[in-house]
Amino acid sequence: MDRFDRVERKFGISACCSSHEGFAALVKARYSDFVVHEIDRNGNVACLDSVEILAGPTNEQANERSPSGDNKEKGTPTGGNADGAKKLKRKLSDAEEDSLLKKNKPDGETTPPSEVDWDNCGQELSKLVDEETSKEVVLFLKSVEVGDNREKKFFTLPTISDKQIRRSIHMLIKSPLLNKIALADNHEGRIRIWHSMFKASIPADNFGPRKGRKRRVDKNAPPWPADRPDFLRFVVYKENIDTSTAAKDIVRMAHLNPKRGISYAGMKDKRGVTSQFCSAYRATKEQLLAVNRSLAGPKHGGNTSTRGASVIKVGNFSYSSDEVRLGQLKGNRFDVVLRNVDIGLADDIVGDAKTKLVHERLEAAGKALKSRGFVNYFGMQRFGKFRDTHEVGICILKGDHEGAVDVIMREKGNDSNEYQNTAVARKKWAKRFADVDLSDEEAAKDAEMAVAKDVLRSLGRFMVCEKSIVSSLSRNPRDYKRAFGAVSKQMRSMFLHAYQSYIWNKVASMRVETGGYSAQVGDVVLTEDKSASGLRGKSVKILTADDVQNYSITDVVLPLVGGKVVFPEGLSGDLFVELMKEDGINREMFAKVGAVDKELSLGGDYRKLICKPSDVTFEIKQYTDPVQPLLETDLMKSIGEKVAPVVREKASESPEAILYGMVVGFSLPPSSYATIAMRELTKRPTS
Secondary structure (H helix, E strand, O other), X not given: OHHXXXXXXXXXXXXXXXXXXXXXXXEOOOHHHEEEEEEOOOOOEOOOOOOOOOOOOOOOOOOOOOOOOOOOOOOOOOOOXXXXXXXXXXXXXXXXXXXXXXXXXXXXXXXXXXXXXXXXXXXXXXOOEOHHHHHHHHHHXXXXXXXXXXXXXXXXXXXXXXXXXXXXXXXXXXXOOOOOOEEEEEEOOEEEEEEHHHHHHOOOOOOOOOOOOOOOOOXXXXXXXXXXXXXXXXXXXXXXOOHHHHHHHHHHHHOOOOOOOEEEOOOOOOOOEEEEEEEEEOOOHHHHOHHHHOOOOOOOOOOOOOOOOOEEEEEEEEEEOOOOOOOOOOEXXXXXXXXXXXXXXXXXXXXXXXXXXXXXXXXXXXXXXHHHOEEOOOOHHHHOXXXXXXXXXXXXXXXXXXXXXXXXXXXXXXXXXXXXXXXXXXXXXXXXXXXXOOOXXXXXXXXXXXXXXXXXXXXXXXXXXXXXXXXXXXXXXXXHHHHHHOOOXXXXXXXXXXXXXXXXXXXXXXXXXXXXXXXXXXXXXXXXEOOOOOOOOEEEEEOOOOOHHHOOHHHEEEEEOOOOOOOOOOHHHHHHHHHHHHOOOOHHHHHHHHHHOOOOOOOOEEEEOEEOOEEEEEEEEEEOOOOOOOOOOHHHHHOOOOOOOOOOOOOOOOHHHOEEEEEEEEEEOOXXXXXXXXXXXXXXXXX
């Protein structure tokens, strides 16, 4: 714990608002221990009240089941042997291929996914590969279909040299027997069979519509009613899946226009249970209800120990003339479970005496969070996986693009948990000029270009920033400004915001530790605030001796450094200047960065020093099962599943078997961190 505390202190996270004693606990031990409900600008809380499911597939929904847009999970690559020649059977005869293509219902509809003839699938596939491989393929498809598997996306068949057999396998996958649940592509000379859920993960070069082919339009679709608003507004409930991936899944399952997709107000993390508002352009409730029929299973709703399972449900439909847009929210409601609470009592304190002391400690912590709030720090996630994004920001403010590239590409150390290939690639990059005379620019360019091309092949697909830089340098070596410009605007801005956050955290700690829990002369307060972010619509004043008594600590703001903000007077203002000077930065550099990179603007902003959560609630729990659900999710409520009462299984059960937990609820404004609130509550580092 001391190591994590040292790391947080390095980034300015050191002060607390109250003096209550803390406690140790497990946070996010289960993804369903972290429940988030979005709050829109009108104060409405996103809740899934019920889960409605269509009785059967419509003609529209019986069309091709497109695949998931999940690009955050790794595909599990292979099944079968690489040699595999002895496992091949024979190609299908022309008559058998014709038979497959004609296996359809009399009315022309294909078999819906819920009625797949798995035995027939296995029999047909075993005509082309050995029986063991055909069984593995069927088991793979079934596991995805019932929702037990969201990790493995495809099954790789053994190498098949016979062109006719390969053709027959593709024909089988395209037949009505399998075309609603399976797709096939070719990769490195082998056939991969994908569940159709993961179509969007198939590389475009391997599968998909040819360039220039227009999206099919249903000419028989009825016109959109003139008196109906254009946007279908609904609540998305999701478990163990991030917002962007869930959005792609919904577009696929509901057969929405992929170019329009669905819109949402905020991004929510994968590890948690969240409910948020979304909208879709000219979509119907019936289309969206296809989502509730997909990936349905009895072990969902937060009451599961199954690892890797993810859930998406939709409901609470209404039509609106306004689209849900990013940032259009008042805040988020959090309900967090803290498990296995330990307040550091001696081993001989047990039973009712222990229960009394635990309750007293937790109640004091909950009341302190409610009455005093917490220092509104930027959380550690702001500074990236390797805790160095602010260093990149420093380099960019100085105009040192080569230094910025070096920070991004440098070796990250033994405790970085990077893949071995990535670590080796970083080491190669660091030594790219080992045997080169840097005074010979052409030799340096040749060396960097060669290493860049080599390293590029070793970088993982999620290393978007590194790949953008190295790809640029493989074509234009030693042009670091161009290479950094190849990084997305959002990512480039993130580096600069990380440095702003780093300075803000350090000044905030000093202000709380030296200025106390009251407004002081020289503090900055907002006199007008009409925008969620940025300076537009905001006005500030510096407190004087004449008006300081009219304000409290919760009114005080600190600036995010920029070219247009007002600094506080006194120690806080001096510290801003001193900290930047230590890094070789001054305020003028923030104004100049926009002239160097026209896509970036650092006018600055203001952030409340103290965040006081609203609607704080807490409940102390006693339980015996370490993985027992302690919090009802929306889905559990909608299907009538209750949190089981905590009882001892045996009358003689030892008091030591009783575990203590705490369920804390609170609402926060946008950009405030629930992890920082938990730090204040427990007096423990967030890591």
